[in-house]
Amino acid sequence: MPALRALTQDPDHGVQAKALSALEQSGQERLLSVDEWISHCKSNDWQIRGPAGSALARIGADAVPRLTEIVRGDPDSDARDCAVWVLGLMGPAVSSVLPVLKNAAANDDSWSVRQDAASSVERVEGR
Numbered sequence: 564m565p566a567l568r569a570l571t572q573d574p575d576h577g578v579q580a581k582a583l584s585a586l587e588q589s590g591q592e593r594l595l596s597v598d599e600w601i602s603h604c605k606s607n608d609w610q611i612r613g614p615a616g617s618a619l620a621r622i623g624a625d626a627v628p629r630l631t632e633i634v635r636g637d638p639d640s641d642a643r644d645c646a647v648w649v650l651g652l653m654g655p656a657v658s659s660v661l662p663v664l665k666n667a668a669a670n671d672d673s674w675s676v677r678q679d680a681a682s683s684v685e686r687v688e689g690r
Contacts, residue, residue: 568594571603579603580610583618592618597626601633604649605642612645620652627657634663634680640673647676651683661687 570582583603586594600622603615619626626649633646647667650657664687667680 567591571595571599576606576608576611580608580614583611583614587614587618587621590621592621597622597629600626601629604633604645605637605639607641612641616645616649616652619649623653623656627653627660631660631663634660634667640671640676643667643671643673643676644679647680647683651679651686654686655689658687 567582567585570578571586573579573582586592592600595618597619600615600619603611604619606612606615619630630646630650633642634650637643637646647664650660650664661684664680664684668677668684671677671680
């Protein structure tokens, strides 16, 4: 797996996306740190953000503080969008972040973040 880990930093986004998907799908998400997955979640490439988000959701509670921090104030709307989506994937287990998600749903300057935050509120509330 060290070779696969190295490929997650490849300059070719296609290679990077395949390596991240392989790690996430094989249940090896702990080979990367939360911060490494977060950096991929901030990518402008959805093929990278997707596996990064799924891996962070699987990591769970260890990722919640960083994701919450991103929702609260990262200047990049793609990063905020990924973070609200991941928190929603975690469902009721992250009910403590409902105020942050509700605030994003009501007040984020990005329409996409507001929409995804509203969907995540529903998932976290178990609806």
